[in-house]
Amino acid sequence: MQLNKFPIERAKKTLEEIQNIPEHEYAEYQRKRKNAIIDYHIQHNDFYREFFNWDGFDDWQHVPIMKKSDLQHPLKDRLSSTYNTKTAYIGKTSGSSGHPFIFAKNRFAHALSWAGFQDRYRWYHIDLNKSLQARFYGIPLDFYGNVQERLKDRISLRRRFNIFDLSEKKMEDFLERFKKSDFNYLNGYTSAIVLFARFLKDKNLILKELCPSLNICIVTSERLFEKDQQLIEDALGVPVINEYGASEVGLIAFEDAENHWIVNSEDLYIEILDENDHILPYGEEGRVVITSLYNKAHPMIRYDIGDIGCLSKKSTLKKPILEKLIGRTNDIARLPDGKVVPGLTFYYVTKTIIEDNGHIKEFVIIQTEMDEFKIEYVSKQEFSEEQRAKILDAIGTYVGENLKINFERKDILKRSRSGKLKQFISHLK
Known part of the structure; x- marks a missing residue:
């Protein structure tokens, strides 16, 4: 300097x-x-x-x-x-x-x-x-x-x-x-x-x-x-x-x-x-x-x-x-019934369950529509049906009912140009 x-x-x-x-x-x-x-x-x-x-x-x-x-x-x-x-x-x-x-x-x-x-x-x-x-x-x-x-x-x-x-x-x-x-x-x-x-x-x-x-x-x-x-x-x-x-x-x-x-x-x-x-x-x-x-x-x-x-x-x-x-402040999910949920709520719910399996490396939650979310994750193997059911049940309990949750396994997660990984992303306007 x-x-x-x-x-x-x-x-x-x-x-x-x-x-x-x-x-x-x-x-x-x-x-x-x-x-x-x-x-x-x-x-x-x-x-x-x-x-x-x-x-x-x-x-x-x-x-x-x-x-x-x-x-x-x-x-x-x-x-x-x-x-x-x-x-x-x-x-x-x-x-x-x-x-x-x-x-x-x-x-x-x-x-x-x-x-x-x-x-x-x-x-x-x-x-x-x-x-x-x-x-x-x-x-x-x-x-x-x-x-x-x-x-x-x-x-x-x-x-x-x-x-x-x-x-x-x-x-x-x-x-x-x-x-x-x-x-x-x-x-x-x-x-x-x-x-x-x-x-x-x-x-x-x-x-x-x-x-x-x-x-x-x-x-x-x-x-x-x-x-x-x-x-x-x-x-x-x-x-x-x-x-x-x-x-x-x-x-x-x-x-x-x-x-x-x-x-x-x-x-x-x-x-x-x-x-x-x-x-x-x-x-x-x-x-x-x-x-x-x-x-x-x-x-x-x-x-x-x-x-x-x-x-x-x-x-x-x-x-x-x-x-x-x-x-x-922009890390929030908006649901069809007007409910506003911190994006971290999804992170806590899925993280608790996913950590039971040592194969899961990292993941992000993406809101694509008011009632639809995608979980992208890096793992040695696909989520089992039992794992998916646990996540869906936990989201229903802690976030909201009747939400569509899609799972997508990836080799690598997209980071920002600076290298940061955003844990929750909303694509809603």
Whole structure:
């Protein structure tokens, strides 16, 4: 980052200063930062001034909510007048929610995000300048993007495992790399690591015994279920830590040694809102809305990231705790009788039954019509009639009656361009 003129040392110093602010002064720190970032964009960003419909600022709750669809305009129209594409960091979201867009951060804001990652990783004795990472991520497939990403991996001590091919033969290759390398930690998409853990379990192997330097596994970008966490920990022989972040805002929450998801309150301000945009108290579920307190290049102010979550009643302003991350707001199934069901309900129902059979590798649920769903799965053999009957019975009990369920066995499941596997997909408009 220093080579690319990101002020990482200044960012680390600022982070330390923020962390030293006493709890009783933290509300004032947040108030000043929220007002400062609003004032900056009102003065220097035509897009945000028009979006806000500015006529004076008197109450934070009057600040409009930004959705991803609001940001799907050319980046040049959304940049602050004080920055351009050469002086700011430019990134792109993966579009896992169906709304990809290009965004910008000023260099200090981006450096502050990375200072936050460095700080959290040190909780587990990971030094981003020294620790070798086994990286289970996707990678750009175009020549320039691919070369650029691999160069960044080399400099950042990351060794990438291509998760676009998760065949058994490819995972044999993964295993050989672990045997020959001194990886300190594994980081990547949950679904890919779960699949690798199943591969190890089937072979009665524990990765830590084959790669003794491995100390921890960090999963990100996709939801981690309790059974999957146990599977990974058993197969890898190291603890599994949850990371919650997004490219456009950086680190959102990170799991500590006591299994609490500690929310990043240093350079982000997190709110939980109901469907009417009212702020919910700790303990209630709602939409996760995020303000980037230092991003002057591009407004990320009261930005609805598309997730549903809940902050613990034990939270404080300085140390918010993410109690639950329920899923994405678009991960819901709508039934003919008007019932709305979280897509995860199907996942829990089928997963419980499918895990009785060790042959099932992974699966997704797809809603094709109001009353029709498809279960695509990767397995060594077809579902038996008994398995199908159990799944249909469970769906009738927990989801709804008279639904058509189609089963389709596949050799490989389709992932997004970034390599993520979406567990529930609705094709309804």
